[in-house]
Amino acid sequence: MAESTEFLYPAKWLSKASAGDRVISELRMQIISGKIESGTIISENKIASDFAVSRSPVREALKILASENMIQPKRMGAVVIGLTEKKIEEIYDVRILIETFVYERLVRTDVDELVKELSKILEIMKVTIKYRDADEFSNQDLLFHETIIGAIDHSYILMIWNNLKPVMESLILLSMRERFQENYDDFTRIVKNHELYIEAIKTKDRALMIQSLHQNFDDVQGKVEDMWVSQQMLSKGVEQEND
Amino acid sequence: MAESTEFLYPAKWLSKASAGDRVISELRMQIISGKIESGTIISENKIASDFAVSRSPVREALKILASENMIQPKRMGAVVIGLTEKKIEEIYDVRILIETFVYERLVRTDVDELVKELSKILEIMKVTIKYRDADEFSNQDLLFHETIIGAIDHSYILMIWNNLKPVMESLILLSMRERFQENYDDFTRIVKNHELYIEAIKTKDRALMIQSLHQNFDDVQGKVEDMWVSQQMLSKGVEQEND
DNA sequence: GTTATAATACTTGTATACAAGTATACTCAA
DNA sequence: TTGAGTATACTTGTATACAAGTATTATAAC
Numbered sequence: 001m002a003e004s005t006e007f008l009y010p011a012k013w014l015s016k017a018s019a020g021d022r023v024i025s026e027l028r029m030q031i032i033s034g035k036i037e038s039g040t041i042i043s044e045n046k047i048a049s050d051f052a053v054s055r056s057p058v059r060e061a062l063k064i065l066a067s068e069n070m071i072q073p074k075r076m077g078a079v080v081i082g083l084t085e086k087k088i089e090e091i092y093d094v095r096i097l098i099e100t101f102v103y104e105r106l107v108r109t110d111v112d113e114l115v116k117e118l119s120k121i122l123e124i125m126k127v128t129i130k131y132r133d134a135d136e137f138s139n140q141d142l143l144f145h146e147t148i149i150g151a152i153d154h155s156y157i158l159m160i161w162n163n164l165k166p167v168m169e170s171l172i173l174l175s176m177r178e179r180f181q182e183n184y185d186d187f188t189r190i191v192k193n194h195e196l197y198i199e200a201i202k203t204k205d206r207a208l209m210i211q212s213l214h215q216n217f218d219d220v221q222g223k224v225e226d227m228w229v230s231q232q233m234l235s236k237g238v239e240q241e242n243d
Numbered sequence: 244m245a246e247s248t249e250f251l252y253p254a255k256w257l258s259k260a261s262a263g264d265r266v267i268s269e270l271r272m273q274i275i276s277g278k279i280e281s282g283t284i285i286s287e288n289k290i291a292s293d294f295a296v297s298r299s300p301v302r303e304a305l306k307i308l309a310s311e312n313m314i315q316p317k318r319m320g321a322v323v324i325g326l327t328e329k330k331i332e333e334i335y336d337v338r339i340l341i342e343t344f345v346y347e348r349l350v351r352t353d354v355d356e357l358v359k360e361l362s363k364i365l366e367i368m369k370v371t372i373k374y375r376d377a378d379e380f381s382n383q384d385l386l387f388h389e390t391i392i393g394a395i396d397h398s399y400i401l402m403i404w405n406n407l408k409p410v411m412e413s414l415i416l417l418s419m420r421e422r423f424q425e426n427y428d429d430f431t432r433i434v435k436n437h438e439l440y441i442e443a444i445k446t447k448d449r450a451l452m453i454q455s456l457h458q459n460f461d462d463v464q465g466k467v468e469d470m471w472v473s474q475q476m477l478s479k480g481v482e483q484e485n486d
Numbered sequence: 487g488t489t490a491t492a493a494t495a496c497t498t499g500t501a502t503a504c505a506a507g508t509a510t511a512c513t514c515a516a
Numbered sequence: 517t518t519g520a521g522t523a524t525a526c527t528t529g530t531a532t533a534c535a536a537g538t539a540t541t542a543t544a545a546c
Contacts, residue, residue, distance in 0.1 A: 090399040
C-alpha cells in the first residue's frame with residue numbers, strides 16, 4: 001500500500017462522522033482517484049488493518065461501496081472496479097434523466113423560493129472561487145443540484161440522487177481541485193452556466209433548460225473525464241475483467 | 244409483536260441466504276404489507292430478539308432498509324416509514340423513466356436475442372399462472388423487466404433498478420398473491436400486455452412501446468394500490484409524521 | 487515431473503463484549 | 517404540584533472471538 005499519510009477526503013466533512021463513515025469516504029476517494037488501482041483484490045481484514053480499525057466499520061463500508069459498483073464481491077475478497085470513461089458518461093446520463101424529470105415537475109409549480117435559494121448558493125460558489133476553495137466549491141455545486149432535485153417532493157427521484165451523490169462528490173472533488181490549479185478560468189464559465197440554469201427555472205423556458213442542462217453537463221463531463229484519464233494514466237490503469 | 248409464525252417472504256428464495264438476508268427480506272415484507280405499522284419505532288436490539296439473531300445481521304438489514312426509505316433512522320432507534328400511495332406512484336414514475344430510457348437505446352441495437360429471452364420468460368409466466376404459483380409468477384415478472392433493462396449495458400441504470408427492485412418485489416408478491424385469489428382473470432390481461440411489450444421491442448415501434456409501457460404500469464399500479472390500501476386498512480394504517 | 491490428498495492460511499458471517507452517548511424515570515427539595 | 521439533578525435503562529458504534537467455508541500450499545505416492 002502507498003505510504004502517503006495524506007487523506008483525499010476533506011477532513012472537515014468528517015467532524016461528526018463515525019469510523020465507518022471515514023473508511024467509506026476515504027476508500028471511495030482512493031478508488032476513484034486511482035490511488036487504489038482497479039483490479040486490486042481487497043478483503044475486510046486488509047482494509048481494516050490499513051485503516052487501523054476493526055472489521056465492523058469496514059464491513060459496512062464494503063457493503064456501501066459494492067452497492068455503488070465501486071467494488072465487486074467475490075467468493076473471497078472483492079475486486080476493485082472503480083470508474084471508466086463509459087461509467088462516467090452513464091452517471092451523467094442518469095443526471096440528465098432525473099434533472100429533466102424534475103424540471104418537468106418544476107414548470108408546474110411555484111419556483112420563487114427555489115430560485116432565491118439557488119441564487120444564494122451561486123453567490124456562495126462565487127466566494128469559494130474567489131478564495132480558491134475547491135472542496136467547498138464542490139460541496140456547493142452538489143448542493144445546487146440537490147436543492148433543485150429536492151424541490152419536487154419525490155422520494156424515489158431523491159433516492160436515485162442519494163445513490164449517485166457519493167460517487168459524484170468524489171469525482172467533482174478531484175476534478176475541481178485540479179481545475180483550480182490548472183484551469184482557473186473554467187469557473188467563470190461554470191458560474192455562467194449555473195446562472196443560465198437558474199434563469200431557465202425562473203422563466204420556465206423549456207428550451208433554455210435543455211440547453212443549459214446539456215451545456216452544463218457536457219462541459220463538466222468533458223473536464224471530469226480529462227482529469228480522470230490523466231489520473232488513471234498516473235497509476236497505470238489496469239483493465240478490469242468482467243467476471 | 245404479532246404472534247404469527249408464518250413468514251411472508253418465500254422461504255425457497257432464501258435457501259442459500261445468510262441470516263442477514265433473511266432479516267432484510269422478511270422485515271421488508273412485514274413493513275410493506277403493513278404487518279409492522281408505519282410509525283412504529285424499532286431498534287437493532289428489538290429486531291434481533293424478534294428474529295432470534297444477533298445484532299450484526301440486523302444492523303446490516305436496517306442499513307439496507309434505510310437506504311430503501313422503508314425506515315428512517317432517528318437519534319435512538321428508527322421509525323418505520325413503509326409505503327404510501329404517493330410513494331407507489333413515485334416508484335412507477337421511476338420505472339417508466341428508466342424503461343423509456345432503455346427503450347430508446349434498444350431501438351438502436353439488435354434485439355433478436357432479447358426478444359427470444361423475453362418470449363421464454365413469458366411462456367414460463369403462463370405456466371406459473373396455470374399452476375397458480377403467485378410467488379414464481381412475481382419472480383418471472385420482475386425478471387422480464389430486469390432482462391429488458393439488462394439488455395442495454397448501462398451500469399447506473401442497472402443500479403437504479405437494483406435499488407428499486409427489492410421494494411418492487413415485495414409489492415408485486417403481495418399484489419399477485421391477492422390477485423391469484425381474487426382476480427384470476429387479471430392475468431390474461433397481464434399476459435397480453437407483456438406480449439404487446441415484446442412486440443414493441445421487436446418492431447421498434449415507439450408509439451406501441453409508450454402505449455404498452457403505460458398500459459402495463461397503469462394496470463399494475465391501480466391494482467397494487469387497491470391491494471395496498473386494503474392491507475393498510477386491515478392494520479389500521481398510521482399516519483406518518485414528516486420529521 | 488505429475489497428480490491426489492492433507493495441512494495451512496486465508497476468507498466471510500455471526501455472536502458477544504464493551505464504551506460512549508441519550509432518553510426516561512426517579513428522588514429530593516421547594 | 518413542580519422543578520432540578522441524578523440514577524438507570526436504554527441506544528448505537530466498535531472491537532473481538534469463533535465457526536464454517538474456500539483457496540493455496542505442501543506433502544506423498546506414482
